[in-house]
Amino acid sequence: MKLIIAIVNNDDSAKAAYALTDAGFFMTKLSTTGGFLMVGNTTLLIGAEEDEVTKAMDILKSTCITRKQINPPTASFGVGTTDNCIPKEVTVGGATVFVLSIDSMEKI
Ligand code: 2BA
Numbered sequence: 374m375k376l377i378i379a380i381v382n383n384d385d386s387a388k389a390a391y392a393l394t395d396a397g398f399f400m401t402k403l404s405t406t407g408g409f410l411m412v413g414n415t416t417l418l419i420g421a422e423e424d425e426v427t428k429a430m431d432i433l434k435s436t437c438i439t440r441k442q443i444n445p446p447t448a449s450f451g452v453g454t455t456d457n458c459i460p461k462e463v464t465v466g467g468a469t470v471f472v473l474s475i476d477s478m479e480k481i
Contacts, residue, residue: 374478375426377419378471380405381437385467386415389436393419398429410444410463420478430470437467 381389386402393400401418421429444461 374475375421375423376473376475377417377421377426377429378473379417379419379433379437380407380469381415381417381433381467382440382465383413383415385437386417389417389433389468392432392436393417393429396428396432398425398432410442410465412442420475426472433468433470439467440465 379389390400390402398419398421403416403418405414405416406412407414419429441462442465444463
């Protein structure tokens with residue numbers, strides 16, 4: 374059993390979630406915030422059998438788009454002041470995906 378943790382752009386989250394559930398995956402959607410841009414994103418928790426991971430990854434690849442995003446001035450907390458006053462453009466990946474091996478999953 375694997376736990377797929379996928380951090381996706383809010384704009385792609387509904388499409389990704391719909392496609393995953395439509396393909397038979399069970400999933401939990403969390404509202405999260407990126408530590409760098411400090412803007413909202415979505416984290417999907419997907420429990421999947423090992424042989425289903427590639428299918429989930431393919432769905433994420435087809436539904437989550439890489440895009441440019443502006444880092445709003447003073448958005449990142451803990452970062453120095455001067456440089457942080459200038460908006461910066463960064464490329465945000467379609468999805469940042471972690472795949473973890475898990476010992477067991479139970480529904481009690
Ligand atoms: P954020 O932390 O808001 O980061 C947004 C984008 O800003 C990143 O896109 C990257 O292009 C840039 N960025 C992030 N940290 C940076 C840094 N220390 N220096 C320079 N540029 C930086 P992605 O890499 O595609 O990440 C999108 C979102 O995925 C992130 O939002 C964060 O919520 C999550 N993420 C990415 N890598 C992660 C990791 N290693 N651990 C946990 N979460 C991660």
